[in-house]
Amino acid sequence: MRAQTSQPVHEIIATRRSPRSLDGTAKIEEADLLAILEAGRWAPSANNGQPWRFIVARPGDESFEKMMEVLNPTNASWAKNSLAFIFTLGKTTNQNGEPYADYQFDCGLAVAQMSFEIHHRGFVAHQMAGYDKVKAREAFEIPADLVPLVIVAIGKQDSPEKLEGALFERETAARVRKPMDELVISGI
Numbered sequence: 001m002r003a004q005t006s007q008p009v010h011e012i013i014a015t016r017r018s019p020r021s022l023d024g025t026a027k028i029e030e031a032d033l034l035a036i037l038e039a040g041r042w043a044p045s046a047n048n049g050q051p052w053r054f055i056v057a058r059p060g061d062e063s064f065e066k067m068m069e070v071l072n073p074t075n076a077s078w079a080k081n082s083l084a085f086i087f088t089l090g091k092t093t094n095q096n097g098e099p100y101a102d103y104q105f106d107c108g109l110a111v112a113q114m115s116f117e118i119h120h121r122g123f124v125a126h127q128m129a130g131y132d133k134v135k136a137r138e139a140f141e142i143p144a145d146l147v148p149l150v151i152v153a154i155g156k157q158d159s160p161e162k163l164e165g166a167l168f169e170r171e172t173a174a175r176v177r178k179p180m181d182e183l184v185i186s187g188i
């Protein structure tokens, strides 16, 4: 469903959303995945520190199964039809080994850029923080200086009718945002 924006904005911003009805029979080419990762790679970051790290998994990969095992049951119920997962990790130290204060902010920008590229290519992105981070750290042997952030599901959108119950309701609900005057504290 297209967002009811108060002003005209870029088409991808107006039409991007995080659906859960995904067509598991669709395919994604490696070239698409590489371009999506490239979009993330070129995100801006504090001091060009680039603290994002990615673990990519496709159905059939052992790592895809591991991600399915760490997702919470509701996420797993729809994300099983993803064409790929990009597990995004953040590096907590900078080039000098000092604490990287803004690593989560920077990683969010990288994921945003990937999500725009995903939608531009006719797929959909759905970020998930609903997974067991302790289990994920063990399963992927994530070193101490990397923090598990989001698992990004990439899929091909399917019809809402393929979902049931609460997931169907959420898929078809009106899309809402806080009013602008709550967000812009002063200046306009």
Ligand SMILES: Cc1cc2nc3c(=O)[nH]c(=O)nc-3n(C[C@H](O)[C@H](O)[C@H](O)COP(=O)(O)O)c2cc1C
Binding pocket: 016, 017, 018, 019, 075, 126, 127, 128, 129, 130, 131, 150, 175
């Ligand atoms: C950091 C982050 C974590 C999220 N985690 C989940 C999740 O675990 N499960 C889920 O179904 N959606 C998750 N979402 C999706 C949000 O619910 C969704 O972006 C929000 O409701 C706005 O909807 P829209 O993206 O369709 O505009 C997450 C989004 C973000 C940015």
